Amino acid sequence: MSTLAPERPDAAEPEERPPVEKPRPPLLSSRWLWALGIIGLWIVIWAVTKGNDTLELAGRERTSVHDALAGFRDDVLASRDSNPIIQLTYEIGGWFNSFVDWLQRMISVENFPRPVPEVGWLGVTAVATWIGLAIAGWRIAILVALSFLSFGVFDYWSGAIDLLIVTFVAVGVSVLIGLPLAVLLGTGNRVVHSVMTTALDIFQTMPTFVYLAPVALFFGIGASGAVVCTLLYALPPIIRVAGHGIRTVSETTIEATDSAGQTRWQRLTKVQLPMARRTIVVGLNQTILAALSMATIAAFIDGPGAGQDVLDSLKTVDTGGGFVPGALIVVIAIMLDRTTTAASEYSERAARGGVDLRRRRIVLAVAAVPVIVCLYLSRQYPWAAEFEETGWRTRLADLVNDFFDWFTDVFRDVTQGFKDLISAVLLNPLESLLAESPWWLVAAALLGLAFVLGGLRALLPTVVCVAGLLYFGLWNDAMITLNMTLVGTVLVMVLALVFGVWMARSPKMDLVLRPLLDTGQTIPPFVYMIPVLALFGTTRFSAIVAGVVYAAPVAIKLVADGVKGVSASTLEATRSTGSTTWQEITKVQLPMARGHLVLAANQGLLYVLAMAVIGGLVGAGGLGYDVVLGFARSEEWGFGAAAGISIVLLGIMVDRIARGAADKTSR
Known part of the structure; x- marks a missing residue:
């Protein structure tokens, strides 16, 4: 049916009016x-x-305020054996030190009297590859395998693994603390939401460098300080993003399930958390990347890992020497980012029936066999336990230095x-x-x-x-x-x-x-x-x-x-x-x-x-x-x-x- 009116030749043609231009918002x-x-x-x-x-x-x-702050530091150090708060923080730092040291001796440094780690590079790479396959598919498994191999090929196995250890210990604690706080942020009233948001804003406004001095004072330097400052910096993303995901679950859905008489705990565990799962994984992704960033900077307080090599190169302005560990840190960042993103998509596909679970279990069981073999080899044979130096680190550093010397001369x-x-x-x-x-x-x-x-x-x-x-x-x-x-x-x-x-x-x-x-x-x-x-x-x-x-x-x-x-x-x-x-x-x-x-x-x-x-x-x-x-x-x-x-x-x-x-x- 046509919507056009029939033409009326006897009607006067209306006068054309110029189009009315809507006012645009001014730039200033x-x-x-x-x-x-x-x-x-x-x-x-x-x-x-x-x-x-x-x-x-x-x-x-110096001003009197500077002297007062220095006096506060001296008082803290002097009361380390008598102040219960300082004793508690140092005890927590001691736990982190012990746990990181145990993990290092397991997979990155020699466990005396054994001249190599308990699990060598081949076993660690195999296990990491299998985990990538299990949570995100074969493409991520290949990415993880190549990333771990690059650590050894460029003679930075211990530094890269130590950085991963600090990152994952901090992330684990961040998740344990952050998820309950995210639930509080997502389900709390307006006052709770406002207070928590303000606190998160302040934490995320603080530059990374600022965390180091107070953490080193109360928890010590080394692995303990590195883990604590890393988890403090990594906490806000998972609280904010996961809390946002929980808070934005459809009210209609919640009301429909509440009508069935569910409790608040059932609503949280069976409706809000499952429906916010994708957002929670995004928060986890941001937390992992924030933790890696801070674990690198924690080299300033003697944190273990490849950040130490970058810091040493910065101090001596050795571009090539800093480029290699810096590039490996980038490899770690890309690997972790892509793995968590792909894991989220993979789990969503599996939840919707897009993955053959029976076939997946068979593939993982078959893939576990060579992993076990690699673990055995890494415990029995030196070549599978410790990477032989390849010299690629030095050669690449020299190439980078030569390139930058040429570039700076020309440009x-x-x-x-x-x-x-x-x-x-x-x-x-x-x-x-x-x-x-x-x-x-x-x-x-x-x-x-x-x-x-x-x-x-x-x-x-x-x-x-x-x-x-x-x-x-x-x-x-x-x-x-x-x-x-x-x-x-x-x-x-x-x-x-x-x-x-x-x-x-x-x-x-x-x-x-x-x-x-x-x-x-x-x-x-x-x-x-x-x-x-x-x-x-x-x-x-x-x-x-x-x-x-x-x-x-x-x-x-x-x-x-x-x-x-x-x-x-x-x-x-x-x-x-x-x-x-x-x-x-x-x-x-x-x-x-x-x-x-x-x-x-x-x-x-x-x-x-x-x-x-x-x-x-x-x-x-x-x-x-x-x-x-x-x-x-x-x-x-x-x-x-x-x-x-x-x-x-x-x-x-x-x-x-x-x-x-x-x-x-x-x-």
Whole structure:
């Protein structure tokens, strides 16, 4: 049946009206204009007052707060034998030490008087491969086998296995503690949810480096400190993600099962947990990757594993020597990421009947036979118990050093020119504005920006954080770190806008870049410093570039997802008016994706801040250097502790301002 009305030749043709253009949201709202006004006023006052009241400490000057923190450390150490809390923490640390030591003697180092581990490399590789086959299929089994073989081939078997031991011990404890807390987060009332979310926000805002000093003080260094700081850093992802999965189970489903008279325990175990299983596995995946990242950084407190080799290479600027263990850490990250993801998909397929369980049991039983044979061989024969040195580690390190020597010689002018350009245009002017302004001017500007961009929800935390930065006496160093963080964030957002928009508008580019970005997000931050050092040397710029590379993947994906989320009908309407591609991007897609842009900037800030701290090892200055100094010299412990707390305050402040801006933009 036709819906077209018959033509009426005698009817007057209606007058055509121009299409009414719907108002588009402006890129700069009034509050952003207010923010620009505050910055402009700041610059005017800075031009007159710069160099005064900067609160810069002279030489080795320390404040009474630094001395008080050092005294607290001394009191803790002195009361180790009498304080019940310290005794408890050291006893927990002793348990972790003993358990990690037992696992090491089982699979990674000699178990005296036996000159090799109880289970050699062949048996460990076979068991790991069989587990990969059991939980995720044969493709993952091959990936696991090749990954474990690479540890031995490149002469890093003990270091890689030790890193895995620390990671999995921490993950095991994190799951035992995190899942009950996730249930509480997912089923608790609004007050419980709000309190727990705030605590998780604070933990996830803290850069990884900051966990080390207090953990080393209360639990000791070595395996114990490495496990504790790793599990503390790995806890928030599983609590937050699993709790979200439990909380978002359909209310209709819950009401339907409640009508059958089930108890709260039955509802949790038979409805909420099974329906949130996929999300819980995603949380486990994030926890494993976070644990690996932190276990690598725990080398700073003598944690076992390949992170020690990366740290030693950073100290001596040995690019090739750090590249090999760094590459193996990347292999471990990719292996763990792909295994947990594939295991989730495999279990979902099995639950829906997509896997022949009888055939699977037969395959696993048959595959167990060679595993048992490999275990026997690894206990009886030296060649199967300990990898013979292949020399590939040294050869690859030499090749990498030769490549970077050639690259830096050929492109020295390019890299130096890029560094000089960014320093002249962004880094030096912004540092002068932040570090040379009177403290009261910077504080007033930060409070004004917080209120204008994020309202009272951003202003109140900013007041507390600014007061804290002043109290801990490292205001000038905090401004230097904030400067590096802001410059890094600007560079991150440039990359995010270019590649994010490109990915959103080109499915082919999305197909090419997304796997690379996923891989980039699995690499521990420590590893990024190695190639950057070779290109830019031991300067603050190296820390900024490493932070940009570390933060870019997540920011690019957020921008791409936001731009891609603009509806096709909106774009069609825009194209019908004759808009160019540039107009479509700048006047429609980017304004409508503002929430994602601000969130990308927020994540970029936090990721770059984390690397600015690690950059203290390579001459970055600021709070990162202060923390490293506190680790290196016991008499500077109070100074380093104050720097660590200041980093936390700085991270919370920029996070709350950015979150407040994102919330207001979304609304």
